Every structure is written in structure tokens, then in C-alpha cells.
Amino acid sequence: MLALATQGRAHGNSLIRSVALVRDSEPYLNDPTYADHETQAAHHLLFGYLNPPGQELAHPLGRDSAKRGWELFNTKARCNLCHALTDNQRDVTLFTDNDFHNIGVGILRHHVGPLAQRAERELAQGNLPAVDTAAIASELSVLGRFLVTRKQEDIASFKTPGLRNVLVTGPYFHDGSMETLWDVMDHYNKGDGISDPWLDEDMQPLALTESEIDDVVAFLASLTSPQYKEAGDQEYARQLALSKVNRPQRDTQRAFGPKPKQPPPPTL
Numbered sequence: 001m002l003a004l005a006t007q008g009r010a011h012g013n014s015l016i017r018s019v020a021l022v023r024d025s026e027p028y029l030n031d032p033t034y035a036d037h038e039t040q041a042a043h044h045l046l047f048g049y050l051n052p053p054g055q056e057l058a059h060p061l062g063r064d065s066a067k068r069g070w071e072l073f074n075t076k077a078r079c080n081l082c083h084a085l086t087d088n089q090r091d092v093t094l095f096t097d098n099d100f101h102n103i104g105v106g107i108l109r110h111h112v113g114p115l116a117q118r119a120e121r122e123l124a125q126g127n128l129p130a131v132d133t134a135a136i137a138s139e140l141s142v143l144g145r146f147l148v149t150r151k152q153e154d155i156a157s158f159k160t161p162g163l164r165n166v167l168v169t170g171p172y173f174h175d176g177s178m179e180t181l182w183d184v185m186d187h188y189n190k191g192d193g194i195s196d197p198w199l200d201e202d203m204q205p206l207a208l209t210e211s212e213i214d215d216v217v218a219f220l221a222s223l224t225s226p227q228y229k230e231a232g233d234q235e236y237a238r239q240l241a242l243s244k245v246n247r248p249q250r251d252t253q254r255a256f257g258p259k260p261k262q263p264p265p266p267t268l
Helices: 002-010 015-023 037-050 062-073 112-124 128-137 139-143 181-189 210-221 226-245
Strands: none
Touching: 062 210, 112 128, 112 139, 128 139, 181 210, 181 226, 210 226
């Protein structure tokens, strides 16, 4: 199967075409880990395509850690709920649902209700250039998609980004508030933003252990393109070293606790 993936690369085929090539070929590898051939084929192609046979990943944890991270990505870590085209089928292409979500980033540092009321007034007056400018250069930026739809459920919602080359495209989240992928995972692990009334319903404490967080980060690092290998090696080493001494988002008690009751949205 990896030979087929290599053949796809040699002919300049896209990853999507290569997935189809492997999926439609026989025989599939007999791996009981996967319930269906398509999932199995996608898994083997993913790790063959991103990391050619025999090539270890840049990080010291290696391929096995990345493979465990891929499993966690689609199960316990719940990453696939936003970073896949559908919730029930593994996606090895762009890792995004092309949708908008409120994941609790930065919202608690702002008085979102009054900001939304201000935006409503300016939009009602037809002052669209002012709103556009404010959305980039002021606190109104925290309102996200609400500035376009004016729907309360879109407050602080931002489009799901793809994950390819995520290791070398930090800082992370729409406001650049997270410096490392470990910070990102700590944010999700504790279900941050749980007192945010507009928080996406899929946000909840994940109870990921430290080794599981390392595995998910290893998988994310494996999405680095070959032309960025040197930059990826350096960035992984930098982030790893920083994660050993500074984890400002880590909250183990919340990560392993129940999901608190979410407050109802206020009247705007």
C-alpha cells in the first residue's frame, strides 16, 4: 500500500487522489485496529504520505507516538469534531470542517455583551466601514462571525483552520494567544471557556494524560511538509523545551473534573 502512495506522489497526484487510489486497491493490509477498509487505508496512507517509509519524524517520540496521537485525535481528544469534514469519517486532507466555532479563546477577557450591542448599533446605522475597521483594530474583533451574521449564536465564533504545517505557523488561535501546541492542548483539555455562554457545545474537559497530550502534539508535528523539515525540527525543539518549564494553560483538576453547567446567553 505504501508503494501505491509513493506511486501517487511520483506522478504528482494530490493527496485526495492518492487516498482514492489506495482505497480502491486490493488487498488492504489486514489490521484489526480498524473497523473498515477505508479507515485503514486512510491511516496507512496518512503516515506513508507525510513521512516516507523509513523516515522518522523530527521529534524524539517518533512515528509510534504520532500514530497514537492520530487515534486520540479521532476519539478521546475530540479534535475531529471540528478538524474533519464529518464527525464519523476520518479526514486526511485539510483537517477542517470549514465551519465556525466558539472555543472559548479570549472571550472572558472582554465584555462581549456590550460589544455586541455596540456592533448592532453601528451596523443598524449603516456604518459598515467603521465596523470593518473595528473588527480588525479594536475589541470588536472578539465578536468573530457575529459581525457578519448578527446572530447571537455566532458570537466569538471563528473559522476552523486547517492543520497542515501547524507546527511552523504559530502562535495559535485567532488572537495568537497560545505560544505552543502544548498550550493549545492544555486549553482544550480543561474545556476552557466553560463559563462562556456562547461556548461550542462540543467543548468539555477531556481528561488527557501528559503522555496523551505528547502523542497528539506528535501527530500534529507529523503534518509538517518536507520543505519545512528544518524549521519544523527547530520549532518542535523550542516548543518542547518551553513546555517543560512553562505551561500557563494547564489545569489538571479541571481537565479531569466534570463539565460545569454553562450559563445561558444574556439578553443583548
